[in-house]
Amino acid sequence: MKPLVGITTYTPPGDENRKYSIPAEYIDSIRSAGMEVLLLAAGDAQACLAPLDGLVLSGGGDVDPATYGGEVHDTTYMVDSERDGFEFELARLVLERRMPLLAICRGLQIVNIAAGGSLVAHIPERYGEAVIHRAPPREPIAHAVEVEPGESRLAVAMGEGDAEIMSWHHQAVERLGDGLRVTARAADGLIEALEPEAGGWAVAVQWHPELNARTDAKQAALFRAFRDAAVRYRQERNA
Numbered sequence: 001m002k003p004l005v006g007i008t009t010y011t012p013p014g015d016e017n018r019k020y021s022i023p024a025e026y027i028d029s030i031r032s033a034g035m036e037v038l039l040l041a042a043g044d045a046q047a048c049l050a051p052l053d054g055l056v057l058s059g060g061g062d063v064d065p066a067t068y069g070g071e072v073h074d075t076t077y078m079v080d081s082e083r084d085g086f087e088f089e090l091a092r093l094v095l096e097r098r099m100p101l102l103a104i105c106r107g108l109q110i111v112n113i114a115a116g117g118s119l120v121a122h123i124p125e126r127y128g129e130a131v132i133h134r135a136p137p138r139e140p141i142a143h144a145v146e147v148e149p150g151e152s153r154l155a156v157a158m159g160e161g162d163a164e165i166m167s168w169h170h171q172a173v174e175r176l177g178d179g180l181r182v183t184a185r186a187a188d189g190l191i192e193a194l195e196p197e198a199g200g201w202a203v204a205v206q207w208h209p210e211l212n213a214r215t216d217a218k219q220a221a222l223f224r225a226f227r228d229a230a231v232r233y234r235q236e237r238n239a
Contacts, residue, residue, distance in 0.1 A: 003053035003230035005030060005100075006040045008090070008107075010060045011083045025210040026058060026104075032213070033223035035230060042082045045089040053237075054100035054230035057087055057107025059208060062171060065121070068113045073121040075170055088114050098200030100229035102222070105169050108194065108204035115177025115196075123170055123190065131188040133167045140168040140211055145184045145192040152183040153203050154193050157225035158218040165192070165207035165219075172206060201229035 007026055012018040020041045030037050040048050049055070061078020065071055067088070087107075091114045094101045103111045109119055120126045123133050135141040142164060149160045163184070173191040176182065184193035184205070193205045203226070209219040 002034055002036045003227060003234055004036050004038060004051060005054035005056060005226075005230055006038045006048060006052045007056040008040050008058045008060075008083070008087055010058070010078075011042065011080045022058060023210070025208075025213075026056065029210040029213040029220075029223050030056065033220070033227045035227050040090075042086040045086060045093055049090065049093055049097075049099070052099070053234040054102070054226060055090060055094050056226075057091065057101070057103040057110055057204075059105035059107065059168065061106070063106065063109050063113060063119065065119075068118040070119060070121060075122050084110075095196060095199055095202060098233075100200060100226055100233050101202040101204075102226045103202070103204035104210070105206060105208055108206050109171065109173070111202075111204045112173050112177045112180065112194065115180050116175075117173060117177030117180070118175040120172045120174045123172055126174075127172075127188045127190055131186045131190070133172070133186070133190070134170050138168075140166045140208060142212075143167055143186065145186050145207070147184045147193070148182065150183075152181070153195055153201055153225070154183040154205070154222075157203070157222045159221075163218050164212075164216065165205075165209070166211035167207050168211075169206060200233070201226070 009020045009022045062076045064079050087110045180194045181197050195203050209222050213219040
């Protein structure tokens with residue numbers, strides 16, 4: 001059987017028709033890597049995780065600044081406190097259980113805040129525009145990141161050095177959370193990936209690997225590494 005992984009969904013406050021949703025690229029990338037998918041809406045985090053072999057924390061709107069002691073910015077959008085609480089609990093449980101975790105964009109921010117970190121409210125005000133991380137008004141854009149050398153899970157999956165990524169965010173890590181290490185940066189110094197220093201397989205990336213996984217071997221390899229970790233987790237759980 002293929003491993004079963006859950007993915008968090010975009011929630012009603014961001015949709016005038018009150019629909020939970022998820023872009024199809026996430027599902028396509030997960031299935032192409034050899035996994036099956038279960039869509040997760042806010043609810044009982046423990047019950048949602050029970051059948052799973054791994055978790056994807058997806059992108060979406062901004063995390064409530066109150067969760068990290070920040071202030072609402074003019075550009076803050078799609079805040080959903082119910083989703084925030086659900087995903088903080090998911091992240092905590094997954095890391096405690098050493099269940100495989102792939103955190104994407106907003107997902108990276110959830111992991112960082114859950115570990116006591118904070119966010120930059122609006123990237124251009126802190127980093128300028130030497131690197132554009134989101135095309136106006138809210139569109140993805142390509143740029144390079146540097147995967148730091150070493151034995152990080154990210155480097156093992158994608159290789160060290162330059163990687164071309166699809167970026168779609170206006171906030172980023174400010175203060176790094178406890179127990180986390182940086183594994184990739186953009187040319188402007190912005191943190192592009194992080195992971196726990198200890199524990200099971202967990203990788204958080206600020207970019208959207210699902211957007212070019214079909215055409216970029218490095219992004220596809222990240223999803224396959226996640227799959228391999230999910231297979232190992234299921235085997236160990238069932239042993």
